[in-house]
Amino acid sequence: MSEETWVTACRVDDVDPEDVIRFDHDGRTFAIYRTEDDGWYATDGLCTHEKVHLAGGLVMGTIIECPKHNGRFDLRSGEAKGPPACIDLRTYPVRVEGDAVLLRVA
Amino acid sequence: MAAAARDYRLTGADDRAAQEKGLASAVWYASPIPRKQMKELMRRTDGPAVRDTLIWFASLAVFGGLGCWLWGTWWAVPVFAIYGVLYCSASDSRWHECGHGTAFKTRWMNDVVYQIGSFFVLRQPTVWRWSHARHHTDTIIVGRDPEIGVPRPPSLFGILLNVFAIRSGLREWRSVLRHATGRLAPEEASFIPAMEQWKVFRDARIWLAIYAVVIGLAIGLRSWLPLMLVGLPSFYGAWMYLMFGLTQHAGLAEDVLDHRLNSRTVYMNPIFRFIYWNMNYHVEHHMFPMVPYHALPALHAAMKADTPEPYPSVLAAYREIIPAVLRQRREPGYCVQRALPPTARPWTPAPAPVNAMPVAAE
Numbered sequence: 001m002s003e004e005t006w007v008t009a010c011r012v013d014d015v016d017p018e019d020v021i022r023f024d025h026d027g028r029t030f031a032i033y034r035t036e037d038d039g040w041y042a043t044d045g046l047c048t049h050e051k052v053h054l055a056g057g058l059v060m061g062t063i064i065e066c067p068k069h070n071g072r073f074d075l076r077s078g079e080a081k082g083p084p085a086c087i088d089l090r091t092y093p094v095r096v097e098g099d100a101v102l103l104r105v106a
Numbered sequence: 107m108a109a110a111a112r113d114y115r116l117t118g119a120d121d122r123a124a125q126e127k128g129l130a131s132a133v134w135y136a137s138p139i140p141r142k143q144m145k146e147l148m149r150r151t152d153g154p155a156v157r158d159t160l161i162w163f164a165s166l167a168v169f170g171g172l173g174c175w176l177w178g179t180w181w182a183v184p185v186f187a188i189y190g191v192l193y194c195s196a197s198d199s200r201w202h203e204c205g206h207g208t209a210f211k212t213r214w215m216n217d218v219v220y221q222i223g224s225f226f227v228l229r230q231p232t233v234w235r236w237s238h239a240r241h242h243t244d245t246i247i248v249g250r251d252p253e254i255g256v257p258r259p260p261s262l263f264g265i266l267l268n269v270f271a272i273r274s275g276l277r278e279w280r281s282v283l284r285h286a287t288g289r290l291a292p293e294e295a296s297f298i299p300a301m302e303q304w305k306v307f308r309d310a311r312i313w314l315a316i317y318a319v320v321i322g323l324a325i326g327l328r329s330w331l332p333l334m335l336v337g338l339p340s341f342y343g344a345w346m347y348l349m350f351g352l353t354q355h356a357g358l359a360e361d362v363l364d365h366r367l368n369s370r371t372v373y374m375n376p377i378f379r380f381i382y383w384n385m386n387y388h389v390e391h392h393m394f395p396m397v398p399y400h401a402l403p404a405l406h407a408a409m410k411a412d413t414p415e416p417y418p419s420v421l422a423a424y425r426e427i428i429p430a431v432l433r434q435r436r437e438p439g440y441c442v443q444r445a446l447p448p449t450a451r452p453w454t455p456a457p458a459p460v461n462a463m464p465v466a467a468e
Contacts, residue, residue: 019145050131050243058148058396060211067396069239070207082207084239086299 009042009103012096020064020075022055025105030092031055032101033075035062040094041075042103048080048087112248112360112438114257116240116293120249124361129247135364135453136393137409147394147401147408150211154400155203158380159219162200165192170335177331186334190343191381194271197226198347199383199399205235208398209383225313227347228271228278228340230285232305236298242395246360246368252297256356258438260431265352271344285310346381353423354388357430359441364453365392367444371406371416372423389413411449 009023015034022045023030029045031054039062045053047066056067064075071085078089093104113120124130139147169189176182200223203209204216224231237252244250248257256265267273284291285306290298298306316336323332330338359367366389374386385391387402390409397405406416417423430442446452 016142016145019141049239056144058145058150060150065207065396067394069242070396072207082213083235083302086301 005106006095006102006104008100009094010101012099012101015101018059018061020055020057020059022053023103025103028105029053030103030105031064031075032094032103033059033064035059035075039076040096040101042092042094043073043075043078043089047071047073047085048089049084054089112258114248114254116249116252116296118249122249124244124247124249127361129244129361129363130250131243132363134245134393135366137412138451139394139405139408143408144394147397147405149401150208150398151400152211152215154398155209155215155219158383159200161380162192162196173334174331177329177334186339186342189335190339191346192343193226193339194228194341194343195346195350196381197223198351199223199381199385201227201229201234202238202385203383203399205231205238206395208396225316226340227344228275230278230282230306230309230313232302232309233281233285233294233298236302240297242392245365245392246355246358246362248360252293254360255351255354256431256434258360259435262431262435265348265431268348269345271341271348275341275344282310282313286314349420350378350382350385352427353386353417353420357427357434357442358444365389366413366446366450370423371413372420373416373418374420378420411447412451414444414446414450 007025009025009030009032010021015021015032017034017038018036020031020033023032023042024045031043031045033041033043035041043054043064045055047054047068049066049069049071052066052068054064054066054073058065058067059075062074062076063072063081065072066085069084070082071080072082073079073085073089074081076091078091080086080088095102115121166189169185169192173182173185173189176185200209200219204220204223207213207216209219210216221231224234241251241253246254248254264273281291288307290303290306294306295303320332320336324330353370353372355368355370358369362368369389369392371389372386374382379386384399384402387406390397390402390405393409394405417426426442430440433440
């Protein structure tokens with residue numbers, strides 16, 4: 001696995017438990033999530049419904065809700081869980097090294 | 107110079123114009139609310155909606171029961187007038203809030219009350235879920251928003267017919283019958299994804315089955331009473347949600363990307379706010395639709411300095427709406443210009459590559 005595909009998205013302290021942050025890299029935008037039990041996940045940043053950024057949304061357990069139309073996704077798998085979200089989000093591997101949160105981008 | 111006539115159809119010239127001007131699926135202004143505060147405001151809980159729903163159901167049972175007991179006397183008239191408001195007008199807000207999924211924390215509760223509210227207020231649940239999503243994407247953008255309540259020039263006759271949902275209700279019934287045969291109107295197909303369209307047909311057929319039972323009961327009992335309890339209240343009880351609903355956007359700007367300019371917040375008394383579920387905080391709701399109804403007063407307080415002066419009452423709102431609507435009949439290009447206070451953050455929309463929510467400063 002090439003180390004070059006892992007990028008530092010944020011610091012651990014940048015994201016509260018059960019919250020989300022926006023990360024932009026190389027012309028793309030992502031949403032980085034931290035769950036209540038310190039799980040870290042990442043998806044494409046834009047809702048698949050109307051391309052609103054999920055970083056403004058609400059994390060409830062393992063669900064991210066879009067701030068514009070309340071579409072819901074499972075932030076672990078990207079699966080669309082509630083209309084008007086019908087198309088799944090793409091997900092990306094995340095790992096924590098020390099206090100850095102790394103994202104693997106293809 | 108007279109303003110050019112607007113085309114409010116979702117498949118017409120103004121739809122194309124809105125897209126060309128960058129008004130479709132655009133970036134909208136959002137008042138700066140710190141993330142930590144916004145998370146608190148968005149937080150979901152079942153308590154307030156469970157309480158309010160139990161009160162609502164109990165009120166329906168009480169007034170419905172009283173109406174049955176008094177049926178055949180003139181006393182039934184005021185009782186059914188109240189029942190109708192509880193059945194239909196209160197359902198408008200329940201349909202709305204539960205359609206957003208914000209009333210309850212528990213998802214299935216939102217879904218159940220959404221279906222009940224939709225049936226009572228006579229809005230097909232799948233169709234209106236998608237049309238309302240479009241309303242939030244493109245609020246009062248001509249050619250994009252299917253829920254512009256007072257298109258210009260306004261039809262006073264059309265508004266009057268909707269006091270008892272005559273125009274809207276009959277249109278909805280035509281649509282139900284069409285959907286029951288498995289057909290969508292072209293405009294509906296423009297905002298309902300193909301994978302969701304089967305639900306439209308299913309909803310219509312279920313509704314027809316329910317109404318068949320109610321009508322059958324009425325015929326069997328040789329009485330209007332079953333229909334006074336189910337079905338007819340969607341018409342005779344509509345007037346209050348129309349009264350509330352017109353305050354949301356009527357007479358204000360079209361084709362702007364700032365909800366402070368195309369929506370109203372109106373202070374209302376506690377009874378109205380129970381029926382309307384705090385939708386009177388309409389600027390706040392449109393700007394941050396993920397905030398549940400019970401947190402809207404707190405959201406209003408948090409962003410008050412950034413928004414125009416709220417209207418002190420429904421009456422005050424109508425003192426503006428009525429002359430504005432009448433003037434729009436002569437001058438369709440006219441609208442009320444909402445003044446931002448000196449403390450407000452001005453905002454001019456700029457083209458953006460992605461439809462990103464602005465990040466509030468901490």
